[in-house]
Amino acid sequence: MTFQKAFAIPLVAAASMLATGAWAATFKVAVGDAQGGTQWELATKFKQSFEQKTGGKHKLDLFPNGQLGSEEDTVNNASMGTLDFSVLAVNNVTPFSPSVGVLTLPYVIQSAEEAKTITMGEIGKELTANTVRDANVRIVGWAYSGFRVLTNSKKPVRTLADLQGLKIRVPKNEIMIATYQAWGINPTPMAWSETFTALQQRVVDGQDNPYITVAAMKFNEVQKYITNVRYVFSLEPMIVSESVFKRQPADVQKAILEAGNEASEHSYKWLMETEDKIRKDLTAMGMQIDDAANGEKEFIAKASTAVWPKFYQSIGGKDKLDKVLKTLGR
Ligand code: MLT
Numbered sequence: 573m574t575f576q577k578a579f580a581i582p583l584v585a586a587a588s589m590l591a592t593g594a595w596a597a598t599f600k601v602a603v604g605d606a607q608g609g610t611q612w613e614l615a616t617k618f619k620q621s622f623e624q625k626t627g628g629k630h631k632l633d634l635f636p637n638g639q640l641g642s643e644e645d646t647v648n649n650a651s652m653g654t655l656d657f658s659v660l661a662v663n664n665v666t667p668f669s670p671s672v673g674v675l676t677l678p679y680v681i682q683s684a685e686e687a688k689t690i691t692m693g694e695i696g697k698e699l700t701a702n703t704v705r706d707a708n709v710r711i712v713g714w715a716y717s718g719f720r721v722l723t724n725s726k727k728p729v730r731t732l733a734d735l736q737g738l739k740i741r742v743p744k745n746e747i748m749i750a751t752y753q754a755w756g757i758n759p760t761p762m763a764w765s766e767t768f769t770a771l772q773q774r775v776v777d778g779q780d781n782p783y784i785t786v787a788a789m790k791f792n793e794v795q796k797y798i799t800n801v802r803y804v805f806s807l808e809p810m811i812v813s814e815s816v817f818k819r820q821p822a823d824v825q826k827a828i829l830e831a832g833n834e835a836s837e838h839s840y841k842w843l844m845e846t847e848d849k850i851r852k853d854l855t856a857m858g859m860q861i862d863d864a865a866n867g868e869k870e871f872i873a874k875a876s877t878a879v880w881p882k883f884y885q886s887i888g889g890k891d892k893l894d895k896v897l898k899t900l901g902r
Contacts, residue, residue: 600655613839618712653816657811679876711811712832717782719802722779723859725797739759754878768791780804783854
């Protein structure tokens with residue numbers, strides 16, 4: 573993949589000399605979502621842990637709401653070493669390092685606990701090695717965001733028949749595009765940073781993202797209906813530019829990795845404590861939540877059987893999916 577420079581402004585750490593003679597750095601962290609979501613929670617916990625571990629010598633500046641560019645741009649910039657850190661949805665990393673697509677295959681991960689097992693274990697380590705190899709970015713933490721639910725402004729959707737005719741925005745992610753195609757519609761791939769405006773201006777009717785993201789992004793202002801589907805559990809990694817990481821002394825690298833682990837643990841706990849309340853808040857703010865009919869059976873049947881084989885090659889072979897399923901005891 574060719575990486576192109578998207579920004580002229582420097583996005584990497586500014587370094588300065590402390591009175592003690594030691595170097596101090598302020599690292600920049602792009603956050604795709606608005607404050608209040610799981611990405612923000614991960615980034616703020618990471619900041620707190622990292623700054624404390626480095627004795628306040630090194631700092632992090634957080635830039636929420638896509639201020640440093642679209643999520644795809646931030647991967648691009650981190651890979652070139654012109655951005656330090658980014659927190660973004662894993663589906664927007666997939667175009668740069670296709671093997672992480674195994675996390676987005678529909679109906680593979682079926683609970684938050686499974687998401688944690690996969691990301692914090694052997695498979696998570698393999699995927700990180702792959703992102704370093706493919707895109708020069710290292711995954712140092714994970715936000716656990718809950719299942720992506722379908723929202724739209726037009727009508728309740730409980731069946732695939734209800735979905736037909738709706739214009740649904742999806743990330744620029746081949747697996748998610750193929751999933752909607754298997755469900756019988758041609759979705760509209762669009763950058764995350766453009767999605768709110770597209771919903772507001774009715775360029776598209778709907779999109780999917782977790783409850784917490786829907787609330788953080790204030791989609792309730794432009795969407796009315798939610799369908800409680802569970803086709804993708806949203807995982808949102810914190811990535812660091814491998815060039816930036818490699819330049820750090822051992823103690824700073826250690827602080828980055830430890831802070832990432834602590835922030836991931838925090839994120840999981842926070843999801844458990846928060847998601848139910850947010851779902852209720854969305855209902856109180858006027859959104860209507862429906863379950864998919866018949867336990868989502870027709871969505872599952874069309875998506876898993878039709879979609880998985882198309883991506884065996886890009887995720888690194890069918891055995892990669894088999895390994896994930898085996899790890900999950902299936
Ligand atoms: C997307 O839909 O592009 C992402 O999942 C949005 C996000 O980063 O929350």
